[in-house]
Amino acid sequence: MAGIRDVARLAGVSQATASRALSGKGSVSARAREAVTAAASELGFVMSYHASSLASGRSHNIGVVLPFVNRWYFATLLEGANSALMDAGYDLTLYDFQGDRYRESVLGDFLLRKRLDGVLAVSLQLNAHETEQILAAGIPVVGVGGPLPEIPTLRIDDVEVGRRATNHLISLGHARVAHLGGEHEYGRNFEISSGRRAGYEEAMAEAGLPLREAWSLISDYSANDAYKETKQLLADAEERPTAIFCASDEMAFGAMLAARDLGLRIPEELSVIGVDGHEMGEILGLTTIDQFPRNQGTRAVERLLALVQDDDGGAAGPADELMQTRLVVRSSTSAPRTPDRQTRSGQSGSASTVGRP
Amino acid sequence: MAGIRDVARLAGVSQATASRALSGKGSVSARAREAVTAAASELGFVMSYHASSLASGRSHNIGVVLPFVNRWYFATLLEGANSALMDAGYDLTLYDFQGDRYRESVLGDFLLRKRLDGVLAVSLQLNAHETEQILAAGIPVVGVGGPLPEIPTLRIDDVEVGRRATNHLISLGHARVAHLGGEHEYGRNFEISSGRRAGYEEAMAEAGLPLREAWSLISDYSANDAYKETKQLLADAEERPTAIFCASDEMAFGAMLAARDLGLRIPEELSVIGVDGHEMGEILGLTTIDQFPRNQGTRAVERLLALVQDDDGGAAGPADELMQTRLVVRSSTSAPRTPDRQTRSGQSGSASTVGRP
DNA sequence: TTCATTGATGGAAGCTGTTCCATTTTTCGC
DNA sequence: GCGAAAAATGGAACAGCTTCCATCAATGAA
Numbered sequence: 030m031a032g033i034r035d036v037a038r039l040a041g042v043s044q045a046t047a048s049r050a051l052s053g054k055g056s057v058s059a060r061a062r063e064a065v066t067a068a069a070s071e072l073g074f075v076m077s078y079h080a081s082s083l084a085s086g087r088s089h090n091i092g093v094v095l096p097f098v099n100r101w102y103f104a105t106l107l108e109g110a111n112s113a114l115m116d117a118g119y120d121l122t123l124y125d126f127q128g129d130r131y132r133e134s135v136l137g138d139f140l141l142r143k144r145l146d147g148v149l150a151v152s153l154q155l156n157a158h159e160t161e162q163i164l165a166a167g168i169p170v171v172g173v174g175g176p177l178p179e180i181p182t183l184r185i186d187d188v189e190v191g192r193r194a195t196n197h198l199i200s201l202g203h204a205r206v207a208h209l210g211g212e213h214e215y216g217r218n219f220e221i222s223s224g225r226r227a228g229y230e231e232a233m234a235e236a237g238l239p240l241r242e243a244w245s246l247i248s249d250y251s252a253n254d255a256y257k258e259t260k261q262l263l264a265d266a267e268e269r270p271t272a273i274f275c276a277s278d279e280m281a282f283g284a285m286l287a288a289r290d291l292g293l294r295i296p297e298e299l300s301v302i303g304v305d306g307h308e309m310g311e312i313l314g315l316t317t318i319d320q321f322p323r324n325q326g327t328r329a330v331e332r333l334l335a336l337v338q339d340d341d342g343g344a345a346g347p348a349d350e351l352m353q354t355r356l357v358v359r360s361s362t363s364a365p366r367t368p369d370r371q372t373r374s375g376q377s378g379s380a381s382t383v384g385r386p
Numbered sequence: 387m388a389g390i391r392d393v394a395r396l397a398g399v400s401q402a403t404a405s406r407a408l409s410g411k412g413s414v415s416a417r418a419r420e421a422v423t424a425a426a427s428e429l430g431f432v433m434s435y436h437a438s439s440l441a442s443g444r445s446h447n448i449g450v451v452l453p454f455v456n457r458w459y460f461a462t463l464l465e466g467a468n469s470a471l472m473d474a475g476y477d478l479t480l481y482d483f484q485g486d487r488y489r490e491s492v493l494g495d496f497l498l499r500k501r502l503d504g505v506l507a508v509s510l511q512l513n514a515h516e517t518e519q520i521l522a523a524g525i526p527v528v529g530v531g532g533p534l535p536e537i538p539t540l541r542i543d544d545v546e547v548g549r550r551a552t553n554h555l556i557s558l559g560h561a562r563v564a565h566l567g568g569e570h571e572y573g574r575n576f577e578i579s580s581g582r583r584a585g586y587e588e589a590m591a592e593a594g595l596p597l598r599e600a601w602s603l604i605s606d607y608s609a610n611d612a613y614k615e616t617k618q619l620l621a622d623a624e625e626r627p628t629a630i631f632c633a634s635d636e637m638a639f640g641a642m643l644a645a646r647d648l649g650l651r652i653p654e655e656l657s658v659i660g661v662d663g664h665e666m667g668e669i670l671g672l673t674t675i676d677q678f679p680r681n682q683g684t685r686a687v688e689r690l691l692a693l694v695q696d697d698d699g700g701a702a703g704p705a706d707e708l709m710q711t712r713l714v715v716r717s718s719t720s721a722p723r724t725p726d727r728q729t730r731s732g733q734s735g736s737a738s739t740v741g742r743p
Numbered sequence: 744t745t746c747a748t749t750g751a752t753g754g755a756a757g758c759t760g761t762t763c764c765a766t767t768t769t770t771c772g773c
Numbered sequence: 774g775c776g777a778a779a780a781a782t783g784g785a786a787c788a789g790c791t792t793c794c795a796t797c798a799a800t801g802a803a
Contacts, residue, residue, distance in 0.1 A: 032759060043783040048761060055762085056780055078501040079440040080759030083788050088436065090479075098468070099461045108456050111482045115491060120501070122447075123480045125468045134472060144435040144477070256669040286669050289646075312613040312643050389789060400753040405791060412792085413750055437789035440758050 031072035040068035051076065088144050090120040091333065094135060095151040098125045100250065101279055101307050102322050103151060106173065109326025110149060117334055119146075141166050147337045149329050150177060152221065169336035173329045174221055181336075181348045183329050185320050187221050190354055191228020194274045194302045194318055197356060199236045202364040203272040203300060206233065207244035207262060209255055209284060210276035225276045225304065244270050248280055255283030263291050263299070271365040272300035278307035281315055285361065296363035306357070314360035325352055388429035397425035408433065445501050447477040448690065451492060452508040455482045457607065458636055458664050459679050460508060463530065466683025467506060474691055476503070498523050504694045506686055507534060509578065526693035530686050531578055538693075538705045540686050542677050544578050547711055548585020551631045551659045551675055554713060556593045559721040560629040560657060563590065564601035564619060566612055566641060567633035582633045582661065601627050605637055612640030620648050620656070628722040629657035635664035638672055642718065653720035663714070671717035682709055 037047035042061050049055035050065035057065075068074075082088040093110055095103045107123075114121045122145065124135045136159050140148060147169040155163065155177060163170060164179065172182035191208075198206050208229045211222030226245070233240050246262060248254045255275060263269045275281040281303030288299045295301060295314075303310065306319030332350070394404035399418050406412035407422035414422075425431075439445040450467055452460045464480070471478045479502060481492045493516050497505060504526040512520065512534055520527060521536065529539035548565075555563050565586045568579030583602070590597050603619060605611045612632065620626045632638040638660030645656045652658060652671075660667065663676030689707070 033761095034759080044760080045762075045784080046782055049782090052761080056782095058781060061781080075498050075500065077440070077759055078499045079436055079445065080788090081761075083434070083436040083440050083790090084759075084761040086761095086788080093480075097465075098455065099458075099465050101456075104456045104461050107480075108454075108482060108484060111455070111480065112484065112487075115488050115496075118495075120496065121480050123450075123464075123468065123478050125465060127465060127469065130469075131472050138475075139472075139477065141432050142435045143432065252666050253669055282666070283669060309609050309639070312610055312640060390791095391789080401790080402754075402792075403752055406752090409791080413752095415751060418751080434789055437758090438791075440760090441789075441791040443758080443791090 031074045033074070033076065035072055036065060036068045036074050039072065040064040082144070088120075088146050089118060090122055090145055091330070091337075092122045092124055092140060092145040092148045093151065094124040094126070094140070094148060094153055096126045096128065096153070098123070102277065102305050106151060106322040106326040106329075109323035109328075110330045111326070112323075113327040113330035113334075117330070119334070136162060143168070147171070147333045149173065149333055150175070150180070151329075153177065154220065169333060171329050171333040171336065173325055176220055176349075181332065181350075183325060183332065183350045183352055185352045185354050187224025188228040188231070190304055190318050190320070191225035191230075191274070191276075192232040193228070193354075193356060194225075194304065195229045195232035196236075197302060197316070197358070198272040198274060198300055198362065199232060199238065201272075201300065201362060203270075204236075204238050205244075205270040205272065205365075206238065207246065207270040207273045208276070209246045209248055209258060209262075209273055209280050211250055212247055222276060229274055243268070248283075250277050250280060252279045252283035252286075255280035256287045257283075259284040259287035260291065263288060263293065269299075271298075272302070272362070275301065275303045278303035278305040278310050278315060278317055281317065281361075282307075282309065282313060285313060285315065295361050297366050300362040300365070302362055310357075310359065316359045316362040317357050319355045319357050321353065321355075328352070388431045390431070390433065392429055393422060393425045393431050396429065397421040439501070445477075445503050446475060447479055447502055448687070448694075449479045449481055449497060449502040449505045450508065451481040451483070451497070451505060451510055453483045453485065453510070455480070459634065459662050459677075463508060463679040463683040463686075466680035466685075467687045468683070469680075470684040470687035470691075474687070476691070493519060500525070504528070504690045506530065506690055507532070507537070508686075510534065511577065526690060528686050528690040528693065530682055533577055533706075538689065538707075540682060540689065540707045540709055542709045542711050544581025545585040545588070547661055547675050547677070548582035548587075548631070548633075549589040550585070550711075550713060551582075551661065552586045552589035553593075554659060554673070554715070555629040555631060555657055555719065556589060556595065558629075558657065558719060560627075561593075561595050562601075562627040562629065562722075563595065564598075564603065564627040564630045565633070566603045566605055566615060566619075566630055566637050568607055569604060579633060586631055600625070605640075607634050607637060609636045609640035609643075612637035613644045614640075616641040616644035617648065620645060620650065626656075628655075629659070629719070632658065632660045635660035635662040635667050635672060635674055638674065638718075639664075639666065639670060642670060642672065652718050654723050657719040657722070659719055667714075667716065673716045673719040674714050676712045676714050678710065678712075685709070 033047050034044055037044045040047060041064060046057060046061055047065050050057045050062045091114055093107060097103050111121055124139060126132045126135060140163060145168055150170055150172045152174045160178060170180045172180050174184050175182040195206060208226060210226045230240055246258045248258050273284050275284050281301050284301050285295055288295055293299045303315055303317040306317060306321060310317050390404050391401055394401040397404060399422060403414060403418055404422050407414045407419045448471055450464060454460050468478055481496060483489045483492060497520060502525055507527055507529045509531045517535060527537045529537050531541050532539040552563060565583060567583045587597055603615045605615050630641050632641050638658050641658050642652055645652055650656045660672055660674040663674060663678060667674050
């Protein structure tokens with residue numbers, strides 16, 4: 030295998046010049062550059078990234094840390110990040126927590142091996158110790174949907190998302206609105222889940238609508254689990270809500286299927302709204318709040334590479350960045366069949382008129 | 387930052403011994419090992435993988451190449467591969483072609499930078515030039531679902547899968563069976579798609595059932611596209627099939643939704659069978675042929691690491707390995723409502739009795 | 744007890760580029 | 774055409790770990 034030494038010799042220049050010519054850093058005369066390029070391609074030279082990394086301290090390698098590759102949102106965000114990294118000539122090292130299974134090893138071992146120029150942390154919540162650990166490694170980190178203290182983060186306004194989704198349902202005339210979200214406290218994605226839930230609760234309160242404990246469900250974000258939860262929720266025809274706000278589209282799919290299996294028609298008997306922008310929502314007619322995850326991935330990489338490349342300590346741009354979302358109305362939401370007359374003054378349990386075929 | 391040199395000094399041994407103690411290679415006395423370990427943890431020593439890789443030629447880094455992270459099958463396989471790699475202490479570098487968008491750069495640049503100990507190539511078809519290129523890089527490669535000439539590959543018997551799925555439908559009494567698969571020729575996944583299609587055609591032929599061109603559909607494997615194709619396929623009530631074999635579960639989802647939207651009941655008016663083992667199949671009641679992609683990922687990594695670790699030139703095990711699949715019968719398939727009387731001798735167009743409400 | 748092994752250890756030469764520093768060559772303004 | 778500043782270049786010192794090789798100690802067989 031040819032080394033840069035051989036290239037230099039063939040091109041008739043010093044190793045230093047050859048290196049400069051190939052990396053584009055430092056000044057090299059056009060003549061020398063051409064000679065080196067020619068020599069390199071003649072020898073089929075490919076640089077050893079190990080050597081290059083060792084000498085320069087840059088590895089052209091970004092780590093992406095996420096809790097599940099297998100969920101649509103993360104896979105799609107990853108795809109976006111991958112695009113941006115490929116375009117910039119960076120490798121992408123994937124760290125998939127798989128829930129929390131590899132959380133410790135990733136945080137404790139893998140990330141510290143300093144072979145990364147930067148880390149993209151998606152939906153990651155770190156405790157004080159972990160934060161310290163990762164910052165001590167001294168590599169730039171950008172988060173998506175954190176929040177990570179002391180780390181620049183891209184996120185959407187989850188409270189606003191929850192409020193908007195809920196208000197969409199309320200404005201259609203729904204008063205009996207349930208929410209299917211993630212864990213209440215602690216656990217992964219806590220902030221995201223609790224943000225959307227808070228938005229839901231705020232919107233309900235603002236409209237003077239009752240919150241029922243039984244209508245505030247917790248799921249693991251999977252369609253299957255959402256299906257089970259929803260089936261249970263809808264079991265009692267007297268006490269069922271007329272609309273569900275799901276914190277992800279995959280959960281919304283589960284909810285829609287559960288409703289159909291119970292013989293409830295969507296949207297006549299149940300309105301469903303999700304969050305994410307999953308393509309399959311198109312064929313299911315799912316109303317959703319699109320958060321453009323692909324775009325989040327590419328944008329996060331841009332931010333990260335900016336940090337990595339000019340080491341100005343992260344002065345570029347505001348620390349946090351709020352990403353856009355868009356309400357996409359499709360056919361899974363409509364006015365409830367028998368509009369609830371529940372008003373501003375409505376009291377909690379007094380379940381008003383419930384439409385019943 | 388402490389280097390191994392500092393560790394050695396603190397432990398009172400030579401750098402060579404420190405290296406041996408930490409890597410576990412070569413013989414070191416228990417006393418020395420303990421001293422080194424203690425010194426290392428006292429100094430908070432983390433090895434530089436760049437330096438280690440450069441010196442040893444091993445990077446503890448495996449590349450995974452696949453066409454789409456965003457599709458369930460690939461994401462799930464990736465998850466399996468990730469597990470196995472984490473457990474073995476390897477990093478995973480992801481190369482997502484995103485269709486063919488990055489095919490060239492991955493194959494031409496990224497893979498050759500010799501920073502990988504091995505490559506897992508998923509559903510990748512290489513032409514002669516590309517194969518040569520990748521083999522010339524001299525790193526071990528294991529394929530999944532290739533086939534890749536001269537490269538050990540794990541795969542399922544796609545022809546058999548197609549046959550089994552189709553026979554399941556035929557044995558239920560279906561004679562009007564359509565197939566929704568991938569590209570006919572060239573393009574990505576060619577062999578997989580054409581294998582399943584061939585199995586379908588063989589099974590139909592063996593049962594003496596007619597093949598209709600209009601019932602052999604091509605999709606891009608996405609649910610949305612499958613939805614469109616299926617809707618068109620089912621439009622004509624007279625000429626519609628009573629069952630569809632979809633080459634992936636995601637396509638099957640699309641097909642099921644299309645049928646429902648046309649008011650066709652599943653399985654009474656249309657049976658659907660898929661391939662993959664997508665979890666969401668459970669709540670949709672999708673009959674499928676599970677191919678355990680997660681397992682494929684871990685198994686492929688095992689094979690690859692065996693090649694990487696003992697460089698016996700790949701003598702371990704048979705070159706190719708056939709992976710298991712399992713027919714999972716759920717509620718999306720049943721006998722057709724009005725059984726077709728079509729028999730072994732049945733001729734093509736003579737469409738026998740078609741159930742019509 | 745002695746010779747042959749096996750085990751443990753240190754010195755030093757890599758592995759392959761990058762980059763600092765000093766030196767030489769150009770380029771330019773006047 | 775001259776001096777200063779800028780551009781180009783080469784030498785050599787790294788980056789930080791692994792491993793070959795030689796040496797020395799310990800273990801075991803005879």
